[in-house]
Amino acid sequence: MAKYTGPVCRLCRREGAKLYLKGDRCYSDKCSFTERGFAPGQHGAGQTRKKVSEYGIQLREKQKTRRIYGVLERQFHNYFVKADRQKGITGENLLVMLERRLDNVVFRMGLAESRNQARQLVRHGLIRVNGRRVNIPSFLVKAGDAVGVREESKQSPIIKKIAESLGSKQAPIWLEVNAEDMSGKVMRYPTREEIDIPIQEHLIVELYSR
Template sequence: MARYTGPKTKVSRRYGTLIHGSPKAFERKSYPPGQHGPKGSRRKLSDYALALAEKQKLRFQYGVLERQFRRYFALASSKRGVTGEILLQLLETRLDNVVQKLGFAKTLRAARQLVSHGHVTVNGRKTNASSMNVKPGDKVAVKPAERSKRLAVKAIDQTSAHATPDWLQVDKDALVGTVVRIPTRDDINPIVNEQLVVELYSR
């Protein structure tokens, strides 16, 4: 399955939660898209359909493919602890998500592009793997190249109103961020019921 590149608000309307896109557009049409309009959203969903929707919302939130998501779930299942929370932590600590949370990119797509084009370093080493997971103590920085800094500074200006999560520290002047700790579920504040996702893959 290819990565979704269509209208962001359409996805939010489909699942009834603002995942990406404009809040105004979502508020104007909060019902699922389609020719039947609001009437098409009145049918009752099965337990399987509800769990599948939660999984899809999580996939779209972090922009991962189905195969990637299955790999994250398998990894979360193999670790000791609460599988659902570990899954959220693995997704939240992806490099592209961290770059966005640090303010170096305005959107997740922009963060992924910034990483894939080689504008970001982790612990001083350039990487183009947006899916890599960062660990406590890792330093995520923008390359000192002029173009790299220009892109990051522009994003920082656009995201200045957004607070940096407590599990990250950022020096916006030096364009360097540090992973302080692994985020908790409260830090992540997920838009889904991750337990339903666990149950879906445990069937």
Template sequence: MSRYRGPRLRVVRRLGELPGLSRKSPRRAYPPGQHGQARKKRSEYAIRLEEKQKLRFNYGLSEKQLLRYVRKARRATGSTGQALLQLLEMRLDNTVFRLGMAPTIPAARQLVNHGHVTVNGRVVNIPSYQCRAGEAIGVRDNDASRRLVQANLEYPGLANMPSHLEFDKTKLAGKVNGVIEREWIALQINELLVVEYYSRQA
């Protein structure tokens, strides 16, 4: 299944706040559709599925990609759920978003795809690139790239920058100082339910 390109607010209404997907907030507080206001009691599977969908839509992943990340998190030491969130947060598109260089993760992905972002001075156009501690994230040395990022910096997606990142607005240069800690993850999610959802598949 390919990446979701449909109406974002519809997803936000169904799953709750997704800071990476959209900055807009829905006018109606109930899910979309004919039965949006008549909420039924949800099964355990439905609750786990919803948590998984939150993760998928927020970070803009396909089902296949998310399954690959779950398998990778399983091989890591420590909590699988926390390792999964750290893998997703350390993606280049998400790091660009958290630095304030783009208003949403889809916008950050486009910024990376179009070759406006550099890692350690070299242009990287792969949104899924895993950022590591000590790497410098910058803007390509041309006027178009700088103007685009400067315009985005006036209205960043999230107000607070995580402790593992630093950014110099005058030089348009950021740095990854380590791995993100759990309390800095903006998405409200129970990652253990996501791991449980994939326990039969991964």
């Protein structure tokens, strides 16, 4: 399966917005987007922006959403199809489904500094759901599911580092977190107002409705 392996800060510059792909670094002065917020391009050519068409605006919104959650094109389209079949507003259904991904839940609980790190923890088998090891980042959690770090993995250097700052992080209200045990519970699904990402999901719906 293909995945992007280049510099992630380049993705933020391409979308013209901070996507917070490096976790805490994105909130610090070391964030390269703060210094070079223009689009990438050789010799600064990316600083010149052309007028964007309606299709281009919709496409960029979709790409931005994909990059925030780390989802590939085909997988993202499949999410949209499922969201469109559900009752309710398609755009909101899509975002709720993306929030339910296991890698995102691990990140939201504070068990990882970024969604990318959360994916690595899941793939390496460090996370359990309802007592069972799950190594699929796209696994969709359900209300009532218990998520946490495997007991055998708590001695890992990377887990110990995360544990030091876990208590100071604030998890969304739809999640319950036990910082001492490095575990939590999905109390319910989030509402649109509780999903704090700068996305205009109606543009994505318009794009796929063409």
